[in-house]
Amino acid sequence: MANAVDQAAQLTQPKKGVALNISSDASPPSETPFVGDRLRELRHLHGLSQRELARRSGVTNGMISLIEQNKTSPSVSLLKKVLSGIPLSLADFFSAVEDVTPSPVFFAAQQMKVMDNGAIRFRQLGDQLGGRSMQIMTETYPPGADTGETMLTHEAEEGGFIIRGRIEVTVGHQSTVLGPGDGYYFDSRLPHRFRNLGDEECELVSACSPPSF
Protein backbone atom coordinates (compact mmCIF):
# COMPACT_ATOMS: atom_id res chain seq x y z
CA MET A 1 0.00 0.00 0.00
CA ALA A 2 1.12 3.50 -0.90
CA ASN A 3 4.75 3.02 -1.81
CA ALA A 4 4.87 5.84 -4.30
CA VAL A 5 5.00 8.05 -1.28
CA ASP A 6 7.82 6.03 0.17
CA GLN A 7 9.90 6.37 -2.92
CA ALA A 8 9.45 10.10 -2.92
CA ALA A 9 10.54 10.22 0.66
CA GLN A 10 13.83 8.56 -0.14
CA LEU A 11 14.94 11.45 -2.23
CA THR A 12 14.99 13.72 0.74
CA GLN A 13 17.43 11.71 2.80
CA PRO A 14 19.96 14.07 4.28
CA LYS A 15 23.16 12.37 3.36
CA LYS A 16 25.11 13.04 6.52
CA GLY A 17 28.48 14.11 7.82
CA VAL A 18 29.54 15.90 4.69
CA ALA A 19 26.59 18.20 4.53
CA LEU A 20 26.55 18.69 8.24
CA ASN A 21 25.53 22.23 8.89
CA ILE A 22 24.38 21.80 12.36
CA SER A 23 26.67 23.21 14.97
CA SER A 24 27.53 26.20 12.84
CA ASP A 25 25.50 29.13 14.03
CA ALA A 26 21.90 28.78 15.01
CA SER A 27 20.67 26.00 17.19
CA PRO A 28 18.22 23.35 16.39
CA PRO A 29 19.30 19.94 15.26
CA SER A 30 16.21 18.85 17.05
CA GLU A 31 13.72 16.27 16.01
CA THR A 32 10.57 15.14 17.80
CA PRO A 33 10.18 18.48 19.57
CA PHE A 34 7.08 17.34 21.37
CA VAL A 35 9.20 15.15 23.61
CA GLY A 36 10.82 18.03 25.41
CA ASP A 37 7.62 20.00 25.53
CA ARG A 38 5.70 17.14 27.03
CA LEU A 39 8.36 16.31 29.56
CA ARG A 40 8.50 19.88 30.80
CA GLU A 41 4.75 20.04 31.04
CA LEU A 42 4.54 16.80 32.97
CA ARG A 43 7.32 17.80 35.29
CA HIS A 44 5.57 21.07 36.12
CA LEU A 45 2.29 19.28 36.57
CA HIS A 46 3.88 17.21 39.29
CA GLY A 47 5.52 20.18 40.89
CA LEU A 48 9.06 18.91 40.40
CA SER A 49 12.20 20.87 39.64
CA GLN A 50 14.72 19.59 37.13
CA ARG A 51 17.09 18.71 39.92
CA GLU A 52 14.44 16.97 41.96
CA LEU A 53 13.40 14.87 38.99
CA ALA A 54 17.05 14.21 38.29
CA ARG A 55 17.60 12.96 41.81
CA ARG A 56 14.56 10.68 41.68
CA SER A 57 15.36 9.21 38.30
CA GLY A 58 19.13 8.98 38.50
CA VAL A 59 19.64 11.16 35.44
CA THR A 60 21.62 14.37 35.51
CA ASN A 61 19.73 17.64 35.72
CA GLY A 62 21.67 18.98 32.75
CA MET A 63 20.38 16.18 30.60
CA ILE A 64 16.82 16.96 31.60
CA SER A 65 17.39 20.57 30.71
CA LEU A 66 18.71 19.65 27.27
CA ILE A 67 15.82 17.32 26.60
CA GLU A 68 13.26 19.92 27.57
CA GLN A 69 14.88 22.43 25.24
CA ASN A 70 14.77 19.83 22.46
CA LYS A 71 18.49 20.15 22.06
CA THR A 72 18.89 16.42 22.14
CA SER A 73 16.82 13.35 21.49
CA PRO A 74 17.14 11.03 24.46
CA SER A 75 17.56 7.33 24.05
CA VAL A 76 14.53 5.28 24.90
CA SER A 77 16.51 3.83 27.74
CA LEU A 78 17.24 7.21 29.28
CA LEU A 79 13.76 8.54 28.72
CA LYS A 80 12.40 5.56 30.57
CA LYS A 81 14.69 6.34 33.48
CA VAL A 82 13.55 9.94 33.52
CA LEU A 83 9.90 8.97 33.46
CA SER A 84 10.42 6.53 36.31
CA GLY A 85 11.03 9.55 38.50
CA ILE A 86 7.64 11.06 37.81
CA PRO A 87 6.57 8.24 37.55
CA LEU A 88 4.99 7.59 34.20
CA SER A 89 5.15 4.78 31.69
CA LEU A 90 6.48 5.23 28.18
CA ALA A 91 3.09 4.24 26.87
CA ASP A 92 1.37 7.00 28.80
CA PHE A 93 4.05 9.45 27.85
CA PHE A 94 3.48 8.93 24.15
CA SER A 95 -0.18 8.11 24.17
CA ALA A 96 -1.42 11.21 25.89
CA VAL A 97 -0.14 13.55 23.21
CA GLU A 98 -3.62 14.90 22.72
CA ASP A 99 -4.53 14.45 26.33
CA VAL A 100 -2.27 17.29 27.33
CA THR A 101 -4.52 19.31 29.60
CA PRO A 102 -8.05 18.08 29.68
CA SER A 103 -9.72 16.47 32.63
CA PRO A 104 -7.20 15.83 35.33
CA VAL A 105 -7.95 18.58 37.74
CA PHE A 106 -7.82 18.61 41.45
CA PHE A 107 -10.25 20.30 43.71
CA ALA A 108 -11.41 19.82 47.18
CA ALA A 109 -13.59 21.34 49.87
CA GLN A 110 -17.20 21.98 49.37
CA GLN A 111 -17.88 22.70 45.72
CA MET A 112 -21.02 20.68 45.95
CA LYS A 113 -24.02 20.52 43.74
CA VAL A 114 -27.08 19.97 45.89
CA MET A 115 -30.08 18.38 44.26
CA ASP A 116 -33.42 17.54 45.66
CA ASN A 117 -35.85 14.87 44.73
CA GLY A 118 -38.64 16.25 46.84
CA ALA A 119 -37.65 13.86 49.58
CA ILE A 120 -34.15 12.60 48.90
CA ARG A 121 -31.27 15.04 49.02
CA PHE A 122 -28.13 14.60 46.91
CA ARG A 123 -24.82 16.34 47.40
CA GLN A 124 -22.64 15.74 44.37
CA LEU A 125 -18.88 16.03 44.60
CA GLY A 126 -18.05 18.81 42.15
CA ASP A 127 -20.61 21.01 40.50
CA GLN A 128 -19.66 19.96 36.99
CA LEU A 129 -18.50 16.55 35.94
CA GLY A 130 -17.58 17.03 32.33
CA GLY A 131 -14.97 14.52 31.29
CA ARG A 132 -14.83 12.82 34.64
CA SER A 133 -15.06 9.08 34.99
CA MET A 134 -16.98 8.95 38.24
CA GLN A 135 -19.87 10.66 39.96
CA ILE A 136 -19.57 10.62 43.71
CA MET A 137 -22.43 11.75 45.97
CA THR A 138 -23.82 11.67 49.46
CA GLU A 139 -27.49 10.74 49.50
CA THR A 140 -29.80 11.50 52.40
CA TYR A 141 -33.06 9.59 52.75
CA PRO A 142 -35.66 10.86 55.27
CA PRO A 143 -37.90 8.22 56.87
CA GLY A 144 -40.21 6.83 54.24
CA ALA A 145 -38.24 8.12 51.28
CA ASP A 146 -38.38 5.91 48.19
CA THR A 147 -36.69 6.18 44.81
CA GLY A 148 -39.17 3.91 43.14
CA GLU A 149 -37.87 1.43 40.59
CA THR A 150 -35.02 2.95 38.63
CA MET A 151 -33.65 1.72 35.34
CA LEU A 152 -30.71 2.98 33.36
CA THR A 153 -30.14 2.18 29.74
CA HIS A 154 -26.47 3.03 29.52
CA GLU A 155 -23.77 0.81 30.87
CA ALA A 156 -22.54 1.77 34.31
CA GLU A 157 -21.59 0.38 37.69
CA GLU A 158 -22.67 1.74 41.00
CA GLY A 159 -21.78 1.19 44.64
CA GLY A 160 -21.75 2.80 48.04
CA PHE A 161 -21.41 2.69 51.79
CA ILE A 162 -24.07 3.32 54.41
CA ILE A 163 -22.96 5.98 56.85
CA ARG A 164 -25.91 6.16 59.28
CA GLY A 165 -29.44 4.87 59.48
CA ARG A 166 -30.80 1.85 57.67
CA ILE A 167 -32.06 1.42 54.15
CA GLU A 168 -33.59 -1.29 52.02
CA VAL A 169 -31.75 -1.87 48.75
CA THR A 170 -33.43 -3.85 46.00
CA VAL A 171 -31.53 -4.94 42.91
CA GLY A 172 -33.17 -7.21 40.39
CA HIS A 173 -35.23 -9.49 42.58
CA GLN A 174 -32.89 -9.46 45.55
CA SER A 175 -33.60 -7.26 48.51
CA THR A 176 -31.55 -6.46 51.62
CA VAL A 177 -31.64 -4.03 54.48
CA LEU A 178 -28.28 -2.38 55.01
CA GLY A 179 -26.99 -0.49 58.04
CA PRO A 180 -23.95 1.61 58.94
CA GLY A 181 -20.74 0.06 57.56
CA ASP A 182 -22.59 -2.08 55.04
CA GLY A 183 -22.18 -1.54 51.31
CA TYR A 184 -23.56 -2.44 47.93
CA TYR A 185 -22.31 -2.74 44.37
CA PHE A 186 -24.22 -3.58 41.22
CA ASP A 187 -24.62 -3.13 37.50
CA SER A 188 -26.69 -0.01 37.02
CA ARG A 189 -28.65 -1.54 34.16
CA LEU A 190 -30.38 -3.84 36.60
CA PRO A 191 -33.56 -2.31 38.00
CA HIS A 192 -32.86 -0.97 41.49
CA ARG A 193 -34.66 0.77 44.30
CA PHE A 194 -33.78 2.45 47.60
CA ARG A 195 -36.33 2.73 50.44
CA ASN A 196 -35.96 4.03 53.97
CA LEU A 197 -38.32 1.83 55.97
CA GLY A 198 -37.19 3.00 59.42
CA ASP A 199 -37.99 6.07 61.42
CA GLU A 200 -34.62 7.77 61.30
CA GLU A 201 -32.79 9.49 58.48
CA CYS A 202 -30.37 7.44 56.38
CA GLU A 203 -27.21 8.74 54.80
CA LEU A 204 -24.92 6.98 52.36
CA VAL A 205 -22.00 7.74 50.07
CA SER A 206 -22.34 6.44 46.53
CA ALA A 207 -20.17 6.29 43.44
CA CYS A 208 -21.19 5.68 39.85
CA SER A 209 -18.93 5.05 36.88
CA PRO A 210 -19.42 6.50 34.38
CA PRO A 211 -21.62 9.36 35.63
CA SER A 212 -25.30 8.76 35.00
CA PHE A 213 -26.55 12.33 34.67
Next chain:
Amino acid sequence: MANAVDQAAQLTQPKKGVALNISSDASPPSETPFVGDRLRELRHLHGLSQRELARRSGVTNGMISLIEQNKTSPSVSLLKKVLSGIPLSLADFFSAVEDVTPSPVFFAAQQMKVMDNGAIRFRQLGDQLGGRSMQIMTETYPPGADTGETMLTHEAEEGGFIIRGRIEVTVGHQSTVLGPGDGYYFDSRLPHRFRNLGDEECELVSACSPPSF
Protein backbone atom coordinates in the same frame (compact mmCIF):
# COMPACT_ATOMS: atom_id res chain seq x y z
CA MET B 1 16.99 20.74 52.16
CA ALA B 2 18.73 17.54 53.15
CA ASN B 3 21.95 17.76 51.27
CA ALA B 4 23.71 15.35 53.52
CA VAL B 5 21.57 12.75 51.86
CA ASP B 6 22.54 14.01 48.45
CA GLN B 7 26.19 13.83 49.26
CA ALA B 8 25.82 10.32 50.49
CA ALA B 9 24.00 9.42 47.34
CA GLN B 10 26.82 10.69 45.19
CA LEU B 11 29.16 8.15 46.64
CA THR B 12 27.12 5.33 45.30
CA GLN B 13 27.08 6.59 41.75
CA PRO B 14 28.06 3.80 39.41
CA LYS B 15 31.00 5.41 37.77
CA LYS B 16 30.54 4.20 34.27
CA GLY B 17 30.89 1.22 32.03
CA VAL B 18 33.48 -0.32 34.26
CA ALA B 19 31.18 -0.82 37.21
CA LEU B 20 28.37 -2.12 35.10
CA ASN B 21 26.41 -4.50 37.20
CA ILE B 22 23.57 -5.19 34.89
CA SER B 23 23.62 -8.38 32.97
CA SER B 24 26.01 -11.22 33.42
CA ASP B 25 29.19 -11.13 31.42
CA ALA B 26 28.86 -11.63 27.72
CA SER B 27 25.78 -9.57 27.10
CA PRO B 28 26.10 -5.86 26.51
CA PRO B 29 24.56 -3.26 28.78
CA SER B 30 21.11 -3.34 27.31
CA GLU B 31 18.13 -1.72 28.90
CA THR B 32 14.48 -1.69 27.83
CA PRO B 33 14.80 -5.07 26.13
CA PHE B 34 11.20 -5.02 25.08
CA VAL B 35 12.00 -2.37 22.49
CA GLY B 36 14.03 -4.67 20.32
CA ASP B 37 11.64 -7.55 20.82
CA ARG B 38 8.66 -5.48 19.87
CA LEU B 39 10.35 -3.96 16.83
CA ARG B 40 11.32 -7.35 15.48
CA GLU B 41 7.85 -8.68 16.08
CA LEU B 42 6.26 -5.74 14.30
CA ARG B 43 8.67 -5.93 11.40
CA HIS B 44 7.92 -9.59 10.86
CA LEU B 45 4.25 -8.90 11.21
CA HIS B 46 4.50 -6.56 8.24
CA GLY B 47 6.65 -8.96 6.24
CA LEU B 48 9.63 -6.66 6.04
CA SER B 49 13.32 -7.51 6.08
CA GLN B 50 15.75 -5.39 8.03
CA ARG B 51 17.12 -3.93 4.83
CA GLU B 52 13.70 -3.23 3.43
CA LEU B 53 12.68 -1.42 6.59
CA ALA B 54 16.00 0.39 6.53
CA ARG B 55 15.36 1.58 3.00
CA ARG B 56 11.88 2.81 3.80
CA SER B 57 12.82 4.58 6.98
CA GLY B 58 16.18 6.01 6.02
CA VAL B 59 17.97 4.22 8.83
CA THR B 60 20.82 1.81 8.28
CA ASN B 61 20.08 -1.88 8.41
CA GLY B 62 22.90 -2.41 10.87
CA MET B 63 21.23 -0.08 13.30
CA ILE B 64 17.99 -1.99 13.05
CA SER B 65 19.85 -5.20 13.71
CA LEU B 66 21.48 -3.74 16.81
CA ILE B 67 18.19 -2.44 18.12
CA GLU B 68 16.47 -5.77 17.63
CA GLN B 69 19.24 -7.53 19.50
CA ASN B 70 18.87 -5.00 22.32
CA LYS B 71 22.49 -4.10 21.93
CA THR B 72 21.65 -0.45 21.87
CA SER B 73 18.87 1.82 23.01
CA PRO B 74 17.86 4.01 20.10
CA SER B 75 17.13 7.67 20.53
CA VAL B 76 13.51 8.62 20.38
CA SER B 77 14.29 10.52 17.24
CA LEU B 78 15.74 7.49 15.47
CA LEU B 79 13.06 5.14 16.69
CA LYS B 80 10.48 7.46 15.23
CA LYS B 81 12.26 7.33 11.88
CA VAL B 82 12.34 3.55 12.00
CA LEU B 83 8.66 3.31 12.83
CA SER B 84 7.79 5.68 10.02
CA GLY B 85 8.85 2.92 7.66
CA ILE B 86 6.34 0.43 8.99
CA PRO B 87 4.49 2.77 9.49
CA LEU B 88 3.54 3.07 13.15
CA SER B 89 3.32 5.88 15.67
CA LEU B 90 5.38 6.02 18.82
CA ALA B 91 2.19 5.92 20.82
CA ASP B 92 1.09 2.69 19.17
CA PHE B 93 4.55 1.23 19.55
CA PHE B 94 4.58 1.75 23.28
CA SER B 95 0.94 1.22 23.99
CA ALA B 96 0.82 -2.03 25.85
CA VAL B 97 -1.85 -4.58 25.32
CA GLU B 98 -4.29 -3.59 27.98
CA ASP B 99 -6.97 -6.17 28.27
CA VAL B 100 -10.29 -4.81 29.31
CA THR B 101 -12.44 -7.53 30.75
CA PRO B 102 -15.84 -6.24 31.75
CA SER B 103 -17.91 -8.54 33.89
CA PRO B 104 -20.24 -6.39 35.94
CA VAL B 105 -21.86 -8.42 38.65
CA PHE B 106 -24.11 -7.63 41.53
CA PHE B 107 -23.65 -8.20 45.21
CA ALA B 108 -24.43 -6.41 48.41
CA ALA B 109 -24.12 -6.51 52.18
CA GLN B 110 -20.89 -6.84 54.04
CA GLN B 111 -18.49 -8.88 51.94
CA MET B 112 -15.64 -6.68 52.95
CA LYS B 113 -11.95 -7.10 52.49
CA VAL B 114 -10.15 -5.50 55.39
CA MET B 115 -6.63 -4.35 54.82
CA ASP B 116 -4.19 -2.76 57.17
CA ASN B 117 -1.36 -0.43 56.47
CA GLY B 118 0.04 -0.64 59.99
CA ALA B 119 -1.80 2.54 60.82
CA ILE B 120 -4.46 3.13 58.22
CA ARG B 121 -7.34 0.67 57.94
CA PHE B 122 -9.15 -0.03 54.69
CA ARG B 123 -12.48 -1.75 54.22
CA GLN B 124 -12.95 -2.55 50.58
CA LEU B 125 -16.41 -3.09 49.16
CA GLY B 126 -16.28 -6.63 47.83
CA ASP B 127 -13.47 -9.05 48.47
CA GLN B 128 -12.60 -9.45 44.81
CA LEU B 129 -12.76 -6.78 42.21
CA GLY B 130 -11.92 -8.65 39.06
CA GLY B 131 -13.47 -6.94 36.09
CA ARG B 132 -15.06 -4.16 38.09
CA SER B 133 -14.74 -0.57 37.07
CA MET B 134 -14.57 0.93 40.53
CA GLN B 135 -12.93 0.26 43.84
CA ILE B 136 -14.91 1.65 46.78
CA MET B 137 -13.52 1.72 50.29
CA THR B 138 -13.82 3.24 53.72
CA GLU B 139 -10.49 4.44 55.04
CA THR B 140 -9.77 5.08 58.71
CA TYR B 141 -6.84 7.27 59.70
CA PRO B 142 -5.75 7.34 63.36
CA PRO B 143 -4.22 10.58 64.63
CA GLY B 144 -0.83 11.08 62.97
CA ALA B 145 -1.46 8.55 60.20
CA ASP B 146 0.26 9.41 56.94
CA THR B 147 0.20 7.71 53.59
CA GLY B 148 3.41 9.35 52.48
CA GLU B 149 3.60 10.51 48.93
CA THR B 150 1.72 8.11 46.70
CA MET B 151 2.00 7.85 42.98
CA LEU B 152 0.37 5.72 40.39
CA THR B 153 1.57 5.16 36.88
CA HIS B 154 -1.68 4.02 35.40
CA GLU B 155 -4.49 6.30 34.49
CA ALA B 156 -7.20 6.58 37.10
CA GLU B 157 -9.45 9.03 38.91
CA GLU B 158 -10.10 9.10 42.57
CA GLY B 159 -12.46 10.88 44.91
CA GLY B 160 -14.19 10.68 48.26
CA PHE B 161 -16.13 12.20 51.10
CA ILE B 162 -14.97 12.86 54.64
CA ILE B 163 -17.31 11.22 57.15
CA ARG B 164 -15.79 12.26 60.47
CA GLY B 165 -12.59 13.84 61.72
CA ARG B 166 -10.30 16.04 59.71
CA ILE B 167 -7.55 15.22 57.24
CA GLU B 168 -4.97 17.05 55.19
CA VAL B 169 -5.11 16.17 51.50
CA THR B 170 -2.19 17.09 49.26
CA VAL B 171 -2.42 16.71 45.49
CA GLY B 172 0.38 17.95 43.28
CA HIS B 173 1.51 21.03 45.13
CA GLN B 174 -1.91 21.99 46.47
CA SER B 175 -2.84 21.16 50.01
CA THR B 176 -6.09 21.45 51.95
CA VAL B 177 -7.53 20.32 55.24
CA LEU B 178 -10.94 18.70 54.83
CA GLY B 179 -13.60 18.00 57.42
CA PRO B 180 -16.92 16.15 57.61
CA GLY B 181 -19.03 16.74 54.50
CA ASP B 182 -16.08 17.94 52.44
CA GLY B 183 -14.83 15.98 49.47
CA TYR B 184 -11.99 15.64 47.00
CA TYR B 185 -11.48 14.46 43.45
CA PHE B 186 -8.28 14.21 41.43
CA ASP B 187 -6.31 12.40 38.76
CA SER B 188 -4.56 9.53 40.50
CA ARG B 189 -1.41 10.02 38.46
CA LEU B 190 -0.69 13.20 40.33
CA PRO B 191 1.33 12.61 43.47
CA HIS B 192 -0.99 12.65 46.46
CA ARG B 193 -0.82 12.28 50.19
CA PHE B 194 -3.23 11.94 53.10
CA ARG B 195 -2.25 12.97 56.62
CA ASN B 196 -4.27 13.13 59.81
CA LEU B 197 -2.84 16.13 61.62
CA GLY B 198 -5.48 16.29 64.35
CA ASP B 199 -5.94 14.29 67.51
CA GLU B 200 -9.08 12.41 66.59
CA GLU B 201 -9.60 9.54 64.16
CA CYS B 202 -10.65 10.41 60.62
CA GLU B 203 -12.89 8.29 58.43
CA LEU B 204 -13.68 8.75 54.78
CA VAL B 205 -15.33 6.92 51.91
CA SER B 206 -13.33 6.82 48.70
CA ALA B 207 -13.84 5.60 45.17
CA CYS B 208 -11.25 4.92 42.50
CA SER B 209 -11.88 4.18 38.84
CA PRO B 210 -10.43 1.97 37.59
CA PRO B 211 -9.30 0.01 40.67
CA SER B 212 -5.70 0.63 41.61
CA PHE B 213 -4.80 -2.68 43.23
Next chain:
DNA sequence: CATCGTTGTTTAATATACTGAACATCATGC
Protein backbone atom coordinates in the same frame (compact mmCIF):
# COMPACT_ATOMS: atom_id res chain seq x y z
C1' DC C 1 25.09 44.21 51.61
C1' DA C 2 26.77 39.15 51.60
C1' DT C 3 25.52 34.29 51.81
C1' DC C 4 22.97 30.80 51.24
C1' DG C 5 19.67 27.80 48.61
C1' DT C 6 17.01 27.47 45.04
C1' DT C 7 16.05 27.59 40.07
C1' DG C 8 17.39 26.53 34.75
C1' DT C 9 21.32 26.68 31.51
C1' DT C 10 25.70 25.72 29.50
C1' DT C 11 30.29 23.56 28.65
C1' DA C 12 34.48 20.01 28.34
C1' DA C 13 35.05 15.21 28.57
C1' DT C 14 33.50 10.76 27.80
C1' DA C 15 30.39 7.04 26.73
C1' DT C 16 27.45 5.50 23.35
C1' DA C 17 24.37 5.74 19.37
C1' DC C 18 24.71 5.65 14.49
C1' DT C 19 26.73 5.11 9.87
C1' DG C 20 28.97 2.84 6.00
C1' DA C 21 30.99 -1.07 4.73
C1' DA C 22 32.46 -5.39 5.55
C1' DC C 23 31.51 -10.31 7.09
C1' DA C 24 28.94 -14.62 7.46
C1' DT C 25 25.06 -17.76 5.91
C1' DC C 26 21.76 -19.65 3.29
C1' DA C 27 19.51 -19.94 -0.77
C1' DT C 28 18.92 -20.05 -5.87
C1' DG C 29 20.76 -20.71 -10.70
C1' DC C 30 24.21 -21.82 -14.22
Next chain:
DNA sequence: GCATGATGTTCAGTATATTAAACAACGATG
Protein backbone atom coordinates in the same frame (compact mmCIF):
# COMPACT_ATOMS: atom_id res chain seq x y z
C1' DG D 1 32.22 -26.00 -8.80
C1' DC D 2 31.56 -20.41 -8.77
C1' DA D 3 28.46 -17.10 -9.08
C1' DT D 4 24.42 -13.65 -7.72
C1' DG D 5 21.25 -12.01 -4.31
C1' DA D 6 18.77 -12.38 -0.42
C1' DT D 7 19.07 -12.63 4.65
C1' DG D 8 20.97 -10.95 9.60
C1' DT D 9 25.39 -9.73 12.07
C1' DT D 10 29.62 -7.31 13.20
C1' DC D 11 33.33 -3.68 13.02
C1' DA D 12 35.93 0.92 12.78
C1' DG D 13 35.00 5.65 12.55
C1' DT D 14 32.32 9.52 13.51
C1' DA D 15 28.48 12.04 15.25
C1' DT D 16 25.80 12.58 19.17
C1' DA D 17 23.90 11.62 23.69
C1' DT D 18 25.15 11.86 28.54
C1' DT D 19 27.76 13.14 32.53
C1' DA D 20 29.90 16.09 36.03
C1' DA D 21 30.74 20.46 37.09
C1' DA D 22 30.55 24.99 36.27
C1' DC D 23 27.76 29.34 35.24
C1' DA D 24 24.00 32.78 35.65
C1' DA D 25 19.89 34.52 37.73
C1' DC D 26 16.23 34.85 41.22
C1' DG D 27 14.52 34.90 46.40
C1' DA D 28 15.04 34.45 50.95
C1' DT D 29 17.69 34.86 54.82
C1' DG D 30 20.43 37.53 58.52
